[in-house]
Amino acid sequence: MPEKSGLPQGxxxxxxxxxxxxxxxxxxAIAQRLQQVSRDVVQVPQGSLYPALHRLENRALLxxxxxxxxxxxxxxxxxxxxxxxxxxxxxxxxxxxxxxxVGLILRMSEGGAE
Amino acid sequence: xxxxxxxxxxxxxxxELDKELRFHLEQYASDLIAQGRDPAEARRxxxxxxxxxxxxxxxxRDARGTRWLEDLWQDFRYAIRTLRQKPGFxxxxxxxxxxxxxxxxxxxxxxxxxxxxPLPFPDPGRLVRxxxxxxxxxxAAFGEQNLANYDFRDLQRDSRSLxxxxxxxxxxxxxxxxNPEYVDLWEISSNLFSVLGVELAVGRxxxxxxxxxxxxxxxxxxxxxxxxxxxxxxxxxxxxxxxxGKRSTVVGISPAGFRLDDEADVYTPLGQDAAPYLHNxxxxxxxxxxxxxxxMTLLQAQQELTLTGRGLAExxxxxxxxxxxxxxxxxxxVSEVRSTLWLLLGAVxxxxxxxxxxxxxxxxxxxVSRERELAMRVALGAGRGRLVRQCLTESAVLALxxxxxxxxxxxxxxxxxxxxxxxxxxxAEEVRLDWRVLxxxxxxSLASGLLFGLAPxxxxxxxxxxxxxxxxARTVAGSAQRLxxxxxxxxxALAVVLLVSAGMLGRALLHAxxxxxxxxxxxxxxxxxxxxxxxxxxxxxxxxAWQDVLDRAHRVPGVQSIATVDTVPMRExxxxxxxxxxxxxxxxxxxxxxxxxxxxxxxxxAMGIPLRQGRFFDDRDRLDSTPVIVIDGVFAQxxxxxxxxxxxxxxxPDIAAGPLEVVGVVGHVRHWGLAGDDQAQVRDQFYxxxxxxxxxxxxxxxxxxxxxVRTSVPPLSVVEPLRHALRGDTGDQVxxxxxxxxxxxxxxxxxxxxxxxxFGIFAGLALLLASIGIYGVLAYLTGRRVPEIGxxxxxxxxxxxxxxxxxxxxxxxxxLGVGAGIAAALAAARVLQRLVEGMQPTAPSTFAITIAVLVxxxxxxxxLPARRASRVDPVRALRQE
Numbered sequence: 001m002p003e004k005s006g007l008p009q010g011x012x013x014x015x016x017x018x019x020x021x022x023x024x025x026x027x028x029a030i031a032q033r034l035q036q037v038s039r040d041v042v043q044v045p046q047g048s049l050y051p052a053l054h055r056l057e058n059r060a061l062l063x064x065x066x067x068x069x070x071x072x073x074x075x076x077x078x079x080x081x082x083x084x085x086x087x088x089x090x091x092x093x094x095x096x097x098x099x100x101x102v103g104l105i106l107r108m109s110e111g112g113a114e
Numbered sequence: 115x116x117x118x119x120x121x122x123x124x125x126x127x128x129x130e131l132d133k134e135l136r137f138h139l140e141q142y143a144s145d146l147i148a149q150g151r152d153p154a155e156a157r158r159x160x161x162x163x164x165x166x167x168x169x170x171x172x173x174x175r176d177a178r179g180t181r182w183l184e185d186l187w188q189d190f191r192y193a194i195r196t197l198r199q200k201p202g203f204x205x206x207x208x209x210x211x212x213x214x215x216x217x218x219x220x221x222x223x224x225x226x227x228x229x230x231x232p233l234p235f236p237d238p239g240r241l242v243r244x245x246x247x248x249x250x251x252x253x254a255a256f257g258e259q260n261l262a263n264y265d266f267r268d269l270q271r272d273s274r275s276l277x278x279x280x281x282x283x284x285x286x287x288x289x290x291x292x293n294p295e296y297v298d299l300w301e302i303s304s305n306l307f308s309v310l311g312v313e314l315a316v317g318r319x320x321x322x323x324x325x326x327x328x329x330x331x332x333x334x335x336x337x338x339x340x341x342x343x344x345x346x347x348x349x350x351x352x353x354x355x356x357x358x359g360k361r362s363t364v365v366g367i368s369p370a371g372f373r374l375d376d377e378a379d380v381y382t383p384l385g386q387d388a389a390p391y392l393h394n395x396x397x398x399x400x401x402x403x404x405x406x407x408x409x410m411t412l413l414q415a416q417q418e419l420t421l422t423g424r425g426l427a428e429x430x431x432x433x434x435x436x437x438x439x440x441x442x443x444x445x446x447x448v449s450e451v452r453s454t455l456w457l458l459l460g461a462v463x464x465x466x467x468x469x470x471x472x473x474x475x476x477x478x479x480x481x482v483s484r485e486r487e488l489a490m491r492v493a494l495g496a497g498r499g500r501l502v503r504q505c506l507t508e509s510a511v512l513a514l515x516x517x518x519x520x521x522x523x524x525x526x527x528x529x530x531x532x533x534x535x536x537x538x539x540x541x542a543e544e545v546r547l548d549w550r551v552l553x554x555x556x557x558x559s560l561a562s563g564l565l566f567g568l569a570p571x572x573x574x575x576x577x578x579x580x581x582x583x584x585x586x587a588r589t590v591a592g593s594a595q596r597l598x599x600x601x602x603x604x605x606x607a608l609a610v611v612l613l614v615s616a617g618m619l620g621r622a623l624l625h626a627x628x629x630x631x632x633x634x635x636x637x638x639x640x641x642x643x644x645x646x647x648x649x650x651x652x653x654x655x656x657x658x659a660w661q662d663v664l665d666r667a668h669r670v671p672g673v674q675s676i677a678t679v680d681t682v683p684m685r686e687x688x689x690x691x692x693x694x695x696x697x698x699x700x701x702x703x704x705x706x707x708x709x710x711x712x713x714x715x716x717x718x719x720a721m722g723i724p725l726r727q728g729r730f731f732d733d734r735d736r737l738d739s740t741p742v743i744v745i746d747g748v749f750a751q752x753x754x755x756x757x758x759x760x761x762x763x764x765x766x767p768d769i770a771a772g773p774l775e776v777v778g779v780v781g782h783v784r785h786w787g788l789a790g791d792d793q794a795q796v797r798d799q800f801y802x803x804x805x806x807x808x809x810x811x812x813x814x815x816x817x818x819x820x821x822x823v824r825t826s827v828p829p830l831s832v833v834e835p836l837r838h839a840l841r842g843d844t845g846d847q848v849x850x851x852x853x854x855x856x857x858x859x860x861x862x863x864x865x866x867x868x869x870x871x872x873f874g875i876f877a878g879l880a881l882l883l884a885s886i887g888i889y890g891v892l893a894y895l896t897g898r899r900v901p902e903i904g905x906x907x908x909x910x911x912x913x914x915x916x917x918x919x920x921x922x923x924x925x926x927x928x929x930l931g932v933g934a935g936i937a938a939a940l941a942a943a944r945v946l947q948r949l950v951e952g953m954q955p956t957a958p959s960t961f962a963i964t965i966a967v968l969v970x971x972x973x974x975x976x977x978l979p980a981r982r983a984s985r986v987d988p989v990r991a992l993r994q995e
Contacts (some may be wrong), residue, residue, distance in 0.1 A: 024136070028142060
């Protein structure tokens with residue numbers, strides 16, 4: 001499935017896991033949260049959010065229940081499974097390492113490369 | 115949720131997906147409205163942000179991971195729908211597949227039961243059979259050698275690796291209770307049933323102390339014999355039966371269906387038999403089965419037997435020098451039907467292949483006419499893989515439904531098939547539909563589906579979509595035509611193989627029918643005969659009793675002549691002995707062999723065998739006169755070439771220590787059957803007088819002797835008077851296994867006749883299917899060429915031209931198939947010649963007739979489409995565009 005978010009491959013999954021890790025939350029709220037927290041830098045096309053959620057559910061990284069929202073409507077709330085939490089930790093750590101490495105390279109002085 | 119739950123609750127999943135997306139849209143819209151947007155505008159924006167809801171849903175479905183199954187289900191329903199749209203096509207295809215798979219399943223069921231299933235004993239993989247081996251034993255002629263009784267007892271006692279049990283085939287006259295009757299008797303060691311691991315139906319097995327000289331006289335009954343004679347009454351336990359004059363107490367009944375190659379009527383303990391041939395190491399009558407002790411392997415058992423055998427050879431060099439013992443897994447003896455079964459399974463697979471080719475070309479015709487539909491679906495975004503899968507699903511549905519029908523056909527057809535089987539099919543009781551058969555049918559169905567579905571599926575258009583979409587009826591699909599042509603050619607080729615095989619079998623039977631059997635089979639009765647058990651211990655009384663039998667039979671009205679004989683032509687059993695024309699005998703296994711038959715003087719007259727030279731036996735040939743023999747023409751030619759055989763001498767150690775004088779030459783008799791005799795290894799025959807059989811052998815010989823009775827009336831009408839007349843003074847002489855010589859002669863061709871019948875049916879089916887195939891393909895191809903034909907006719911082609919156009923097309927396919935078929939048929943003919951007795955070399959006439967029949971059938975099948983083409987109205991054909 002093509003990623004149209006402009007995010008690096010696999011990043012969307014990581015971000016979703018991170019948001020869901022904060023507590024059970026429905027799809028619409030995830031989209032909102034991502035947008036707010038990243039100060040509108042991360043624009044998740046809502047069309048690819050749901051397939052990603054279903055894929056994560058299918059891989060048993062997320063579980064879902066139907067619950068009432070604050071306004072009394074039924075919505076599908078996602079929560080992290082034990083497997084999902086482990087996945088989040090490894091991926092987050094990996095991302096951290098990669099980001100630092102990329103940062104180091106970018107901060108390299110012109111002459112230092114020789 | 116597991117994957118199958120997700121699949122099962124597809125409806126609910128769809129609903130939830132819809133609800134989730136709707137919630138998102140509404141929530142978004144209401145947020146926007148709260149920010150002050152106009153409600154209609156808000157909803158529009160929300161929808162825009164989410165994207166096309168159907169596309170999002172599709173992506174979510176993909177993410178579920180059960181997509182392939184959902185597709186399969188969808189394809190399955192689509193397949194059912196398309197098949198129901200064309201019931202005629204579906205019916206023909208289903209019937210074809212059902213026939214093909216049904217016939218194959220029947221043959222596999224029989225093959226499975228007879229050849230493949232293990233023996234019906236617990237842990238059959240640990241059962242073995244023992245046999246002896248020595249340098250002088252001619253194993254090629256006589257098969258594996260059994261064990262001497264003393265050797266068997268020694269091995270049984272000493273073995274650490276095997277639990278051994280012995281069995282000796284014998285027979286006995288049971289004179290009480292009821293009418294005297296000759297029964298099949300097995301003498302067994304006491305542990306036979308426990309070694310095999312079977313439980314008795316009633317009562318107990320023999321005790322070890324009953325299995326030795328002086329043990330209490332006991333007997334067991336075979337289950338079927340018990341049912342037949344005692345109505346299955348368990349009260350028979352403890353009563354007594356009289357076997358060869360000896361009263362024995364019945365202690366047990368063998369389990370139902372118990373058989374080891376065949377079935378016994380009565381069992382007695384082997385260890386009680388005092389017969390001389392069981393009390394030396396020179397005769398080898400005891401068959402031995404064994405079970406590997408826990409933890410022991412076949413190799414260990416063999417090593418132990420080798421050691422024990424060496425020990426016996428040192429202790430008894432006279433009898434055991436050079437003798438070794440071998441062990442091999444115990445397998446059912448089905449050698450006689452193995453080749454028949456494989457042949458039939460092969461033939462029926464050809465029919466199945468033809469059926470597949472037929473359905474493939476039908477499906478292909480449909481696929482080509484659906485080309486535009488498929489192109490349209492590709493244009494609308496269907497993946498090629500998806501369409502190929504869909505086509506394959508369709509053929510799989512067809513094949514599986516055909517398979518289900520086929521299995522039903524097989525259940526119906528199995529019993530009639532077994533009834534038609536010539537003679538007794540070994541292990542027939544094992545033949546039934548079980549999971550192995552069902553698995554086979556499933557595998558065959560799926561393989562067939564793949565086979566006939568592949569070609570149409572691969573025609574799914576990929577490139578030149580636009581051309582496919584625009585193409586009208588005018589296109590002639592060149593590649594499709596070639597593919598169709600090759601299907602037809604393949605069907606024809608397979609049909610040629612079956613037709614030629616059937617033709618060869620037919621020729622062999624015709625050939626055998628006009629052969630001279632060497633005896634006059636008309637009005638000739640053959641029966642085994644058991645003398646009164648009381649006479650058997652006394653040679654003089656045996657001789658007198660046989661003379662009495664001949665005298666009594668002579669007085670029965672309708673009897674012309676009667677003789678005694680030990681081995682009857684064309685019946686089971688023969689006596690092969692070695693001979694030499696000088697006293698300087700080479701070692702036994704280097705000497706040529708001949709068939710020996712001991713007879714009474716009237717044998718030639720009774721059998722109608724012509725005397726060529728010299729004389730036959732008379733009353734002057736007695737124990738104290740010169741030992742004489744009469745040989746047949748084949749033996750005379752073999753032993754003496756062109757010289758006069760009468761007066762020559764031969765050395766035959768098994769018959770006499772000294773030379774034997776040849777006193778006459780008679781005609782050759784087809785001892786090995788009408789079809790088999792020409793190819794038999796041992797064809798030399800000679801006769802010697804029963805009167806000259808030495809006293810020591812007389813009892814054994816007497817037990818083997820039959821009577822041959824020539825009658826002046828239909829032979830079966832004298833059976834009862836004869837039976838009555840031969841009872842003898844004591845009333846316990848028994849005539850059994852009564853046959854006419856015509857029955858025996860006919861039975862020697864039963865296998866060929868059965869094969870011909872089935873090959874004939876298969877060939878007929880093949881011809882029918884191939885004709886339907888040709889008709890279908892031509893009707894389809896011609897239909898597509900109607901506009902072209904219209905143009906041709908408009909340009910002046912005559913009806914005859916057009917017919918020729920179509921017939922030429924069919925002829926090209928047929929001839930291609932015939933060419934390939936001839937090559938394959940030559941190979942098949944070689945297989946038949948090797949496996950079936952009496953096959954003649956392939957004759958060009960067989961091929962010529964076969965091909966004529968095939969081409970005629972093919973032209974007949976092409977005629978209808980051709981005529982239809984010739985009647986095309988050019989104006990309407992051109993308008994059809």
